[in-house]
Amino acid sequence: MILCADIGGSFIDFAMVHPDGRTDHRRAVPTPVDDAPAFIGALAALCAPWPDMPLHIAIAGVECPDTGIIRAANIPCLQTLPLAARLRGETGRIVRIANDADCFALAEVHFGVARGHRTVFGIILGTGIGGGFVLGGRIVPGLGGVTGEWGHAPLVILPPAPHGEDAAAIAAQVPFFRCGCGLSGCLDTIAGARALERLYLRAGGSPLTSRAILQSWQSGDRQAGRTLDIWLSYMGAGLAHVINVTGSTIVPVAGGLGNVQALVDALDHAVRARILTATTGPLLRRAALGKDAGLLGAACLGPDIRAED
Ligand SMILES: [Zn+2]
Structure with missing residues:
Protein backbone atom coordinates (compact mmCIF):
# COMPACT_ATOMS: atom_id res chain seq x y z
CA MET A 1 0.00 0.00 0.00
CA ILE A 2 1.03 3.59 -0.63
CA LEU A 3 -0.04 6.74 1.16
CA CYS A 4 -0.99 9.30 -1.47
CA ALA A 5 -1.77 13.01 -1.40
CA ASP A 6 -3.25 15.01 -4.27
CA ILE A 7 -2.39 18.61 -3.41
CA GLY A 8 -4.17 21.55 -5.00
CA GLY A 9 -4.45 25.20 -4.09
CA SER A 10 -7.51 24.59 -1.89
CA PHE A 11 -7.35 21.04 -0.50
CA ILE A 12 -5.03 18.13 0.19
CA ASP A 13 -6.89 14.97 -0.84
CA PHE A 14 -5.31 12.06 1.05
CA ALA A 15 -5.79 8.28 0.97
CA MET A 16 -4.11 4.92 1.30
CA VAL A 17 -4.07 3.29 -2.14
CA HIS A 18 -4.08 -0.49 -2.60
CA PRO A 19 -2.40 -2.24 -5.55
CA ASP A 20 -5.78 -2.78 -7.21
CA GLY A 21 -6.60 0.95 -7.04
CA ARG A 22 -8.93 0.78 -4.04
CA THR A 23 -8.60 3.66 -1.59
CA ASP A 24 -8.89 3.64 2.21
CA HIS A 25 -8.73 6.25 4.95
CA ARG A 26 -9.60 8.99 2.48
CA ARG A 27 -9.88 12.52 3.80
CA ALA A 28 -9.40 16.11 2.69
CA VAL A 29 -7.81 18.95 4.64
CA PRO A 30 -7.30 22.59 3.61
CA THR A 31 -3.94 23.32 1.95
CA PRO A 32 -1.83 25.71 4.09
CA VAL A 33 -0.75 27.73 1.05
CA ASP A 34 1.15 30.50 2.86
CA ASP A 35 2.79 28.63 5.75
CA ALA A 36 5.58 26.14 5.00
CA PRO A 37 5.82 24.60 8.52
CA ALA A 38 2.03 24.17 8.56
CA PHE A 39 2.18 22.61 5.08
CA ILE A 40 4.81 20.06 6.19
CA GLY A 41 2.93 19.52 9.46
CA ALA A 42 -0.36 18.80 7.69
CA LEU A 43 1.21 16.10 5.51
CA ALA A 44 3.19 14.61 8.40
CA ALA A 45 0.03 14.39 10.50
CA LEU A 46 -1.94 12.67 7.74
CA CYS A 47 0.79 10.02 7.36
CA ALA A 48 1.64 9.60 11.05
CA PRO A 49 -0.46 6.46 11.73
CA TRP A 50 1.55 4.49 9.11
CA PRO A 51 5.25 5.29 9.76
CA ASP A 52 6.66 2.66 7.37
CA MET A 53 4.62 3.46 4.27
CA PRO A 54 5.94 5.61 1.41
CA LEU A 55 4.22 8.92 0.68
CA HIS A 56 3.55 9.76 -2.96
CA ILE A 57 2.35 13.23 -3.92
CA ALA A 58 0.54 14.60 -6.97
CA ILE A 59 0.76 18.38 -6.92
CA ALA A 60 -0.48 21.29 -9.00
CA GLY A 61 3.08 22.41 -9.71
CA VAL A 62 6.43 21.40 -11.20
CA GLU A 63 9.37 20.10 -9.16
CA CYS A 64 12.78 21.33 -10.33
CA PRO A 65 14.92 18.19 -10.71
CA ASP A 66 18.06 20.06 -9.54
CA THR A 67 16.81 21.94 -6.47
CA GLY A 68 13.69 20.02 -5.47
CA ILE A 69 11.83 23.34 -5.31
CA ILE A 70 8.27 23.18 -6.60
CA ARG A 71 6.84 25.96 -8.74
CA ALA A 72 3.15 26.02 -7.81
CA ALA A 73 1.30 29.24 -8.62
CA ASN A 74 -1.42 28.60 -6.05
CA ILE A 75 0.88 27.45 -3.20
CA PRO A 76 3.36 30.27 -2.53
CA CYS A 77 4.89 28.69 0.60
CA LEU A 78 6.65 26.13 -1.61
CA GLN A 79 8.83 28.78 -3.28
CA THR A 80 11.79 28.11 -0.97
CA LEU A 81 10.90 24.62 0.22
CA PRO A 82 12.57 21.47 -1.16
CA LEU A 83 9.42 19.56 -0.26
CA ALA A 84 10.46 15.94 -0.82
CA ALA A 85 13.72 16.34 1.12
CA ARG A 86 11.98 18.12 4.00
CA LEU A 87 9.28 15.48 4.21
CA ARG A 88 11.84 12.68 4.13
CA GLY A 89 13.74 14.36 6.98
CA GLU A 90 10.58 15.05 8.95
CA THR A 91 8.89 11.65 8.58
CA GLY A 92 11.75 9.25 7.75
CA ARG A 93 9.83 7.69 4.88
CA ILE A 94 10.20 7.41 1.10
CA VAL A 95 8.65 10.47 -0.59
CA ARG A 96 7.96 10.80 -4.30
CA ILE A 97 6.42 13.83 -6.02
CA ALA A 98 5.05 14.49 -9.51
CA ASN A 99 2.90 17.00 -11.33
CA ASP A 100 -0.81 16.28 -11.03
CA ALA A 101 -1.45 16.30 -14.79
CA ASP A 102 1.33 13.74 -15.21
CA CYS A 103 -0.24 11.69 -12.41
CA PHE A 104 -3.62 11.85 -14.17
CA ALA A 105 -2.11 10.38 -17.35
CA LEU A 106 -0.23 7.74 -15.34
CA ALA A 107 -3.41 6.74 -13.51
CA GLU A 108 -5.33 6.34 -16.76
CA VAL A 109 -2.57 4.03 -18.05
CA HIS A 110 -2.51 1.82 -14.95
CA PHE A 111 -6.17 1.87 -13.90
CA GLY A 112 -8.25 3.72 -16.50
CA VAL A 113 -9.11 4.11 -20.14
CA ALA A 114 -5.51 3.83 -21.43
CA ARG A 115 -4.74 0.40 -19.96
CA GLY A 116 -2.66 -1.67 -22.34
CA HIS A 117 -1.26 1.38 -24.16
CA ARG A 118 2.50 2.02 -24.09
CA THR A 119 2.56 5.57 -25.49
CA VAL A 120 -0.02 7.86 -23.94
CA PHE A 121 -0.51 11.61 -23.96
CA GLY A 122 -3.33 12.59 -21.61
CA ILE A 123 -4.96 16.01 -21.80
CA ILE A 124 -6.93 18.09 -19.32
CA LEU A 125 -9.48 20.55 -20.70
CA GLY A 126 -10.41 22.48 -17.58
CA THR A 127 -10.17 26.10 -16.53
CA GLY A 128 -6.93 26.02 -18.51
CA ILE A 129 -5.36 23.10 -20.32
CA GLY A 130 -2.65 20.66 -19.25
CA GLY A 131 -1.24 17.32 -20.20
CA GLY A 132 0.91 14.40 -19.18
CA PHE A 133 3.11 12.08 -21.22
CA VAL A 134 3.53 8.44 -20.17
CA LEU A 135 5.81 5.97 -21.94
CA GLY A 136 6.01 2.31 -20.93
CA GLY A 137 3.97 2.94 -17.81
CA ARG A 138 6.24 5.71 -16.51
CA ILE A 139 5.99 9.50 -16.63
CA VAL A 140 8.50 10.93 -19.11
CA PRO A 141 10.81 13.31 -17.21
CA GLY A 142 11.56 16.61 -18.93
CA LEU A 158 -2.48 32.63 -38.11
CA PRO A 159 -6.16 32.65 -39.06
CA PRO A 160 -7.85 29.26 -38.84
CA ALA A 161 -8.54 27.47 -42.10
CA PRO A 162 -11.41 29.10 -44.05
CA HIS A 163 -14.69 27.56 -43.08
CA GLY A 164 -18.17 28.48 -44.23
CA GLU A 165 -19.52 31.75 -45.53
CA ASP A 166 -18.02 33.90 -42.75
CA ALA A 167 -14.43 32.76 -43.19
CA ALA A 168 -13.17 36.29 -43.84
CA ALA A 169 -14.92 37.67 -40.76
CA ILE A 170 -13.50 34.89 -38.61
CA ALA A 203 -16.66 35.89 -32.34
CA GLY A 204 -19.54 38.32 -31.76
CA GLY A 205 -21.52 36.52 -29.05
CA SER A 206 -22.89 37.88 -25.77
CA PRO A 207 -21.59 36.84 -22.30
CA LEU A 208 -22.39 33.16 -21.71
CA THR A 209 -20.90 30.38 -19.59
CA SER A 210 -18.85 27.73 -21.36
CA ARG A 211 -21.58 25.22 -20.50
CA ALA A 212 -24.23 27.40 -22.18
CA ILE A 213 -22.01 27.97 -25.20
CA LEU A 214 -21.52 24.23 -25.63
CA GLN A 215 -25.27 23.61 -25.26
CA SER A 216 -25.99 26.27 -27.91
CA TRP A 217 -23.38 24.70 -30.15
CA GLN A 218 -24.99 21.28 -29.83
CA SER A 219 -28.41 22.72 -30.64
CA GLY A 220 -27.10 24.28 -33.84
CA ASP A 221 -26.70 27.93 -32.81
CA ARG A 222 -24.73 29.83 -35.46
CA GLN A 223 -22.69 32.07 -33.14
CA ALA A 224 -21.65 29.13 -30.98
CA GLY A 225 -20.87 27.21 -34.16
CA ARG A 226 -18.47 29.95 -35.29
CA THR A 227 -16.79 29.90 -31.88
CA LEU A 228 -16.31 26.15 -31.90
CA ASP A 229 -15.05 26.23 -35.51
CA ILE A 230 -12.22 28.49 -34.32
CA TRP A 231 -11.63 26.45 -31.16
CA LEU A 232 -11.52 23.13 -33.03
CA SER A 233 -9.27 24.55 -35.72
CA TYR A 234 -6.55 25.66 -33.31
CA MET A 235 -6.97 22.87 -30.77
CA GLY A 236 -7.04 20.25 -33.51
CA ALA A 237 -3.83 21.64 -35.01
CA GLY A 238 -2.03 21.86 -31.64
CA LEU A 239 -3.02 18.38 -30.57
CA ALA A 240 -2.26 16.89 -33.99
CA HIS A 241 1.27 18.22 -33.59
CA VAL A 242 1.51 16.56 -30.17
CA ILE A 243 0.28 13.23 -31.57
CA ASN A 244 2.74 13.35 -34.47
CA VAL A 245 5.63 14.05 -32.08
CA THR A 246 4.75 11.59 -29.31
CA GLY A 247 3.13 8.83 -31.32
CA SER A 248 0.44 8.43 -28.68
CA THR A 249 -2.01 5.63 -29.43
CA ILE A 250 -4.72 7.00 -27.12
CA VAL A 251 -5.45 10.41 -25.60
CA PRO A 252 -7.42 10.27 -22.32
CA VAL A 253 -9.35 13.52 -21.87
CA ALA A 254 -10.15 14.91 -18.42
CA GLY A 255 -11.39 18.25 -17.03
CA GLY A 256 -14.74 20.04 -17.09
CA LEU A 257 -14.85 20.51 -20.88
CA GLY A 258 -13.61 16.93 -21.22
CA ASN A 259 -16.90 15.72 -19.73
CA VAL A 260 -18.79 16.89 -22.81
CA GLN A 261 -18.78 13.84 -25.09
CA ALA A 262 -19.79 15.85 -28.20
CA LEU A 263 -16.81 18.15 -27.70
CA VAL A 264 -14.40 15.23 -27.22
CA ASP A 265 -15.80 13.62 -30.39
CA ALA A 266 -15.47 16.85 -32.37
CA LEU A 267 -11.89 17.41 -31.18
CA ASP A 268 -11.05 13.79 -31.98
CA HIS A 269 -12.35 14.33 -35.51
CA ALA A 270 -10.38 17.60 -35.85
CA VAL A 271 -7.19 15.90 -34.66
CA ARG A 272 -7.50 12.78 -36.79
CA ALA A 273 -8.10 14.97 -39.87
CA ARG A 274 -4.71 16.62 -39.23
CA ILE A 275 -2.30 13.84 -38.16
CA LEU A 276 0.02 11.92 -40.44
CA THR A 277 -1.28 8.46 -39.52
CA ALA A 278 -4.73 7.49 -40.74
CA THR A 279 -6.77 5.92 -37.95
CA THR A 280 -10.18 4.32 -38.16
CA GLY A 281 -11.11 4.49 -34.47
CA PRO A 282 -11.10 7.43 -32.07
CA LEU A 283 -7.82 8.54 -30.44
CA LEU A 284 -9.45 10.77 -27.85
CA ARG A 285 -11.36 9.01 -25.09
CA ARG A 286 -13.01 10.47 -22.02
CA ALA A 287 -10.92 9.70 -18.94
CA ALA A 288 -12.28 7.06 -16.58
CA LEU A 289 -11.03 8.02 -13.14
CA GLY A 290 -12.38 11.52 -12.44
CA LYS A 291 -11.25 13.01 -9.14
CA ASP A 292 -9.36 9.82 -8.19
CA ALA A 293 -6.79 10.25 -10.98
CA GLY A 294 -4.31 12.31 -8.94
CA LEU A 295 -4.21 9.84 -6.04
CA LEU A 296 -4.12 6.74 -8.23
CA GLY A 297 -1.41 8.21 -10.46
CA ALA A 298 0.67 9.17 -7.43
CA ALA A 299 0.41 5.56 -6.23
CA CYS A 300 2.14 4.45 -9.45
CA LEU A 301 5.16 6.78 -9.13
CA GLY A 302 7.48 4.20 -7.61
CA PRO A 303 8.23 0.52 -8.12
CA ASP A 304 5.77 -0.34 -5.35
CA ILE A 305 2.59 -0.62 -7.41
CA ARG A 306 2.90 -2.07 -10.87
CA ALA A 307 0.46 -2.06 -13.76
CA GLU A 308 -1.61 -5.17 -14.13
CA ASP A 309 -1.15 -6.56 -17.62
ZN1 LIG B 1 1.30 30.40 -22.21
Whole structure:
Protein backbone atom coordinates (compact mmCIF):
# COMPACT_ATOMS: atom_id res chain seq x y z
CA MET A 1 0.00 0.00 0.00
CA ILE A 2 1.03 3.59 -0.63
CA LEU A 3 -0.04 6.74 1.16
CA CYS A 4 -0.99 9.30 -1.47
CA ALA A 5 -1.77 13.01 -1.40
CA ASP A 6 -3.25 15.01 -4.27
CA ILE A 7 -2.39 18.61 -3.41
CA GLY A 8 -4.17 21.55 -5.00
CA GLY A 9 -4.45 25.20 -4.09
CA SER A 10 -7.51 24.59 -1.89
CA PHE A 11 -7.35 21.04 -0.50
CA ILE A 12 -5.03 18.13 0.19
CA ASP A 13 -6.89 14.97 -0.84
CA PHE A 14 -5.31 12.06 1.05
CA ALA A 15 -5.79 8.28 0.97
CA MET A 16 -4.11 4.92 1.30
CA VAL A 17 -4.07 3.29 -2.14
CA HIS A 18 -4.08 -0.49 -2.60
CA PRO A 19 -2.40 -2.24 -5.55
CA ASP A 20 -5.78 -2.78 -7.21
CA GLY A 21 -6.60 0.95 -7.04
CA ARG A 22 -8.93 0.78 -4.04
CA THR A 23 -8.60 3.66 -1.59
CA ASP A 24 -8.89 3.64 2.21
CA HIS A 25 -8.73 6.25 4.95
CA ARG A 26 -9.60 8.99 2.48
CA ARG A 27 -9.88 12.52 3.80
CA ALA A 28 -9.40 16.11 2.69
CA VAL A 29 -7.81 18.95 4.64
CA PRO A 30 -7.30 22.59 3.61
CA THR A 31 -3.94 23.32 1.95
CA PRO A 32 -1.83 25.71 4.09
CA VAL A 33 -0.75 27.73 1.05
CA ASP A 34 1.15 30.50 2.86
CA ASP A 35 2.79 28.63 5.75
CA ALA A 36 5.58 26.14 5.00
CA PRO A 37 5.82 24.60 8.52
CA ALA A 38 2.03 24.17 8.56
CA PHE A 39 2.18 22.61 5.08
CA ILE A 40 4.81 20.06 6.19
CA GLY A 41 2.93 19.52 9.46
CA ALA A 42 -0.36 18.80 7.69
CA LEU A 43 1.21 16.10 5.51
CA ALA A 44 3.19 14.61 8.40
CA ALA A 45 0.03 14.39 10.50
CA LEU A 46 -1.94 12.67 7.74
CA CYS A 47 0.79 10.02 7.36
CA ALA A 48 1.64 9.60 11.05
CA PRO A 49 -0.46 6.46 11.73
CA TRP A 50 1.55 4.49 9.11
CA PRO A 51 5.25 5.29 9.76
CA ASP A 52 6.66 2.66 7.37
CA MET A 53 4.62 3.46 4.27
CA PRO A 54 5.94 5.61 1.41
CA LEU A 55 4.22 8.92 0.68
CA HIS A 56 3.55 9.76 -2.96
CA ILE A 57 2.35 13.23 -3.92
CA ALA A 58 0.54 14.60 -6.97
CA ILE A 59 0.76 18.38 -6.92
CA ALA A 60 -0.48 21.29 -9.00
CA GLY A 61 3.08 22.41 -9.71
CA VAL A 62 6.43 21.40 -11.20
CA GLU A 63 9.37 20.10 -9.16
CA CYS A 64 12.78 21.33 -10.33
CA PRO A 65 14.92 18.19 -10.71
CA ASP A 66 18.06 20.06 -9.54
CA THR A 67 16.81 21.94 -6.47
CA GLY A 68 13.69 20.02 -5.47
CA ILE A 69 11.83 23.34 -5.31
CA ILE A 70 8.27 23.18 -6.60
CA ARG A 71 6.84 25.96 -8.74
CA ALA A 72 3.15 26.02 -7.81
CA ALA A 73 1.30 29.24 -8.62
CA ASN A 74 -1.42 28.60 -6.05
CA ILE A 75 0.88 27.45 -3.20
CA PRO A 76 3.36 30.27 -2.53
CA CYS A 77 4.89 28.69 0.60
CA LEU A 78 6.65 26.13 -1.61
CA GLN A 79 8.83 28.78 -3.28
CA THR A 80 11.79 28.11 -0.97
CA LEU A 81 10.90 24.62 0.22
CA PRO A 82 12.57 21.47 -1.16
CA LEU A 83 9.42 19.56 -0.26
CA ALA A 84 10.46 15.94 -0.82
CA ALA A 85 13.72 16.34 1.12
CA ARG A 86 11.98 18.12 4.00
CA LEU A 87 9.28 15.48 4.21
CA ARG A 88 11.84 12.68 4.13
CA GLY A 89 13.74 14.36 6.98
CA GLU A 90 10.58 15.05 8.95
CA THR A 91 8.89 11.65 8.58
CA GLY A 92 11.75 9.25 7.75
CA ARG A 93 9.83 7.69 4.88
CA ILE A 94 10.20 7.41 1.10
CA VAL A 95 8.65 10.47 -0.59
CA ARG A 96 7.96 10.80 -4.30
CA ILE A 97 6.42 13.83 -6.02
CA ALA A 98 5.05 14.49 -9.51
CA ASN A 99 2.90 17.00 -11.33
CA ASP A 100 -0.81 16.28 -11.03
CA ALA A 101 -1.45 16.30 -14.79
CA ASP A 102 1.33 13.74 -15.21
CA CYS A 103 -0.24 11.69 -12.41
CA PHE A 104 -3.62 11.85 -14.17
CA ALA A 105 -2.11 10.38 -17.35
CA LEU A 106 -0.23 7.74 -15.34
CA ALA A 107 -3.41 6.74 -13.51
CA GLU A 108 -5.33 6.34 -16.76
CA VAL A 109 -2.57 4.03 -18.05
CA HIS A 110 -2.51 1.82 -14.95
CA PHE A 111 -6.17 1.87 -13.90
CA GLY A 112 -8.25 3.72 -16.50
CA VAL A 113 -9.11 4.11 -20.14
CA ALA A 114 -5.51 3.83 -21.43
CA ARG A 115 -4.74 0.40 -19.96
CA GLY A 116 -2.66 -1.67 -22.34
CA HIS A 117 -1.26 1.38 -24.16
CA ARG A 118 2.50 2.02 -24.09
CA THR A 119 2.56 5.57 -25.49
CA VAL A 120 -0.02 7.86 -23.94
CA PHE A 121 -0.51 11.61 -23.96
CA GLY A 122 -3.33 12.59 -21.61
CA ILE A 123 -4.96 16.01 -21.80
CA ILE A 124 -6.93 18.09 -19.32
CA LEU A 125 -9.48 20.55 -20.70
CA GLY A 126 -10.41 22.48 -17.58
CA THR A 127 -10.17 26.10 -16.53
CA GLY A 128 -6.93 26.02 -18.51
CA ILE A 129 -5.36 23.10 -20.32
CA GLY A 130 -2.65 20.66 -19.25
CA GLY A 131 -1.24 17.32 -20.20
CA GLY A 132 0.91 14.40 -19.18
CA PHE A 133 3.11 12.08 -21.22
CA VAL A 134 3.53 8.44 -20.17
CA LEU A 135 5.81 5.97 -21.94
CA GLY A 136 6.01 2.31 -20.93
CA GLY A 137 3.97 2.94 -17.81
CA ARG A 138 6.24 5.71 -16.51
CA ILE A 139 5.99 9.50 -16.63
CA VAL A 140 8.50 10.93 -19.11
CA PRO A 141 10.81 13.31 -17.21
CA GLY A 142 11.56 16.61 -18.93
CA LEU A 143 13.77 19.67 -19.08
CA GLY A 144 13.37 21.55 -15.81
CA GLY A 145 10.78 18.99 -14.72
CA VAL A 146 8.40 20.02 -17.51
CA THR A 147 6.71 17.69 -19.99
CA GLY A 148 3.21 17.59 -21.41
CA GLU A 149 2.65 21.37 -21.39
CA TRP A 150 1.05 21.54 -24.80
CA GLY A 151 -0.93 24.68 -23.88
CA HIS A 152 2.06 27.00 -23.92
CA ALA A 153 4.12 28.32 -26.86
CA PRO A 154 2.80 30.89 -29.35
CA LEU A 155 0.56 29.04 -31.77
CA VAL A 156 -2.45 31.27 -32.34
CA ILE A 157 -0.80 33.57 -34.85
CA LEU A 158 -2.48 32.63 -38.11
CA PRO A 159 -6.16 32.65 -39.06
CA PRO A 160 -7.85 29.26 -38.84
CA ALA A 161 -8.54 27.47 -42.10
CA PRO A 162 -11.41 29.10 -44.05
CA HIS A 163 -14.69 27.56 -43.08
CA GLY A 164 -18.17 28.48 -44.23
CA GLU A 165 -19.52 31.75 -45.53
CA ASP A 166 -18.02 33.90 -42.75
CA ALA A 167 -14.43 32.76 -43.19
CA ALA A 168 -13.17 36.29 -43.84
CA ALA A 169 -14.92 37.67 -40.76
CA ILE A 170 -13.50 34.89 -38.61
CA ALA A 171 -10.02 35.44 -40.02
CA ALA A 172 -10.24 39.11 -39.01
CA GLN A 173 -10.91 38.04 -35.45
CA VAL A 174 -7.80 35.97 -34.77
CA PRO A 175 -7.88 35.50 -31.00
CA PHE A 176 -4.35 36.64 -30.16
CA PHE A 177 -4.28 37.07 -26.36
CA ARG A 178 -1.57 37.45 -23.72
CA CYS A 179 -1.05 34.28 -21.69
CA GLY A 180 -0.46 33.93 -17.95
CA CYS A 181 2.91 32.31 -18.72
CA GLY A 182 4.23 35.60 -20.16
CA LEU A 183 3.98 34.71 -23.85
CA SER A 184 1.17 35.63 -26.25
CA GLY A 185 -0.90 33.46 -28.54
CA CYS A 186 -0.60 30.26 -26.45
CA LEU A 187 -3.23 27.60 -27.04
CA ASP A 188 -4.06 28.00 -23.34
CA THR A 189 -5.46 31.48 -24.10
CA ILE A 190 -8.32 30.00 -26.15
CA ALA A 191 -8.56 26.45 -24.85
CA GLY A 192 -10.07 26.30 -21.37
CA ALA A 193 -13.55 27.13 -20.09
CA ARG A 194 -12.88 30.85 -19.39
CA ALA A 195 -11.00 31.16 -22.68
CA LEU A 196 -13.90 29.62 -24.59
CA GLU A 197 -16.20 32.25 -23.09
CA ARG A 198 -13.81 35.01 -24.22
CA LEU A 199 -13.55 33.43 -27.65
CA TYR A 200 -17.34 33.46 -27.93
CA LEU A 201 -17.35 37.21 -27.17
CA ARG A 202 -14.61 37.79 -29.76
CA ALA A 203 -16.66 35.89 -32.34
CA GLY A 204 -19.54 38.32 -31.76
CA GLY A 205 -21.52 36.52 -29.05
CA SER A 206 -22.89 37.88 -25.77
CA PRO A 207 -21.59 36.84 -22.30
CA LEU A 208 -22.39 33.16 -21.71
CA THR A 209 -20.90 30.38 -19.59
CA SER A 210 -18.85 27.73 -21.36
CA ARG A 211 -21.58 25.22 -20.50
CA ALA A 212 -24.23 27.40 -22.18
CA ILE A 213 -22.01 27.97 -25.20
CA LEU A 214 -21.52 24.23 -25.63
CA GLN A 215 -25.27 23.61 -25.26
CA SER A 216 -25.99 26.27 -27.91
CA TRP A 217 -23.38 24.70 -30.15
CA GLN A 218 -24.99 21.28 -29.83
CA SER A 219 -28.41 22.72 -30.64
CA GLY A 220 -27.10 24.28 -33.84
CA ASP A 221 -26.70 27.93 -32.81
CA ARG A 222 -24.73 29.83 -35.46
CA GLN A 223 -22.69 32.07 -33.14
CA ALA A 224 -21.65 29.13 -30.98
CA GLY A 225 -20.87 27.21 -34.16
CA ARG A 226 -18.47 29.95 -35.29
CA THR A 227 -16.79 29.90 -31.88
CA LEU A 228 -16.31 26.15 -31.90
CA ASP A 229 -15.05 26.23 -35.51
CA ILE A 230 -12.22 28.49 -34.32
CA TRP A 231 -11.63 26.45 -31.16
CA LEU A 232 -11.52 23.13 -33.03
CA SER A 233 -9.27 24.55 -35.72
CA TYR A 234 -6.55 25.66 -33.31
CA MET A 235 -6.97 22.87 -30.77
CA GLY A 236 -7.04 20.25 -33.51
CA ALA A 237 -3.83 21.64 -35.01
CA GLY A 238 -2.03 21.86 -31.64
CA LEU A 239 -3.02 18.38 -30.57
CA ALA A 240 -2.26 16.89 -33.99
CA HIS A 241 1.27 18.22 -33.59
CA VAL A 242 1.51 16.56 -30.17
CA ILE A 243 0.28 13.23 -31.57
CA ASN A 244 2.74 13.35 -34.47
CA VAL A 245 5.63 14.05 -32.08
CA THR A 246 4.75 11.59 -29.31
CA GLY A 247 3.13 8.83 -31.32
CA SER A 248 0.44 8.43 -28.68
CA THR A 249 -2.01 5.63 -29.43
CA ILE A 250 -4.72 7.00 -27.12
CA VAL A 251 -5.45 10.41 -25.60
CA PRO A 252 -7.42 10.27 -22.32
CA VAL A 253 -9.35 13.52 -21.87
CA ALA A 254 -10.15 14.91 -18.42
CA GLY A 255 -11.39 18.25 -17.03
CA GLY A 256 -14.74 20.04 -17.09
CA LEU A 257 -14.85 20.51 -20.88
CA GLY A 258 -13.61 16.93 -21.22
CA ASN A 259 -16.90 15.72 -19.73
CA VAL A 260 -18.79 16.89 -22.81
CA GLN A 261 -18.78 13.84 -25.09
CA ALA A 262 -19.79 15.85 -28.20
CA LEU A 263 -16.81 18.15 -27.70
CA VAL A 264 -14.40 15.23 -27.22
CA ASP A 265 -15.80 13.62 -30.39
CA ALA A 266 -15.47 16.85 -32.37
CA LEU A 267 -11.89 17.41 -31.18
CA ASP A 268 -11.05 13.79 -31.98
CA HIS A 269 -12.35 14.33 -35.51
CA ALA A 270 -10.38 17.60 -35.85
CA VAL A 271 -7.19 15.90 -34.66
CA ARG A 272 -7.50 12.78 -36.79
CA ALA A 273 -8.10 14.97 -39.87
CA ARG A 274 -4.71 16.62 -39.23
CA ILE A 275 -2.30 13.84 -38.16
CA LEU A 276 0.02 11.92 -40.44
CA THR A 277 -1.28 8.46 -39.52
CA ALA A 278 -4.73 7.49 -40.74
CA THR A 279 -6.77 5.92 -37.95
CA THR A 280 -10.18 4.32 -38.16
CA GLY A 281 -11.11 4.49 -34.47
CA PRO A 282 -11.10 7.43 -32.07
CA LEU A 283 -7.82 8.54 -30.44
CA LEU A 284 -9.45 10.77 -27.85
CA ARG A 285 -11.36 9.01 -25.09
CA ARG A 286 -13.01 10.47 -22.02
CA ALA A 287 -10.92 9.70 -18.94
CA ALA A 288 -12.28 7.06 -16.58
CA LEU A 289 -11.03 8.02 -13.14
CA GLY A 290 -12.38 11.52 -12.44
CA LYS A 291 -11.25 13.01 -9.14
CA ASP A 292 -9.36 9.82 -8.19
CA ALA A 293 -6.79 10.25 -10.98
CA GLY A 294 -4.31 12.31 -8.94
CA LEU A 295 -4.21 9.84 -6.04
CA LEU A 296 -4.12 6.74 -8.23
CA GLY A 297 -1.41 8.21 -10.46
CA ALA A 298 0.67 9.17 -7.43
CA ALA A 299 0.41 5.56 -6.23
CA CYS A 300 2.14 4.45 -9.45
CA LEU A 301 5.16 6.78 -9.13
CA GLY A 302 7.48 4.20 -7.61
CA PRO A 303 8.23 0.52 -8.12
CA ASP A 304 5.77 -0.34 -5.35
CA ILE A 305 2.59 -0.62 -7.41
CA ARG A 306 2.90 -2.07 -10.87
CA ALA A 307 0.46 -2.06 -13.76
CA GLU A 308 -1.61 -5.17 -14.13
CA ASP A 309 -1.15 -6.56 -17.62
ZN1 LIG B 1 1.30 30.40 -22.21
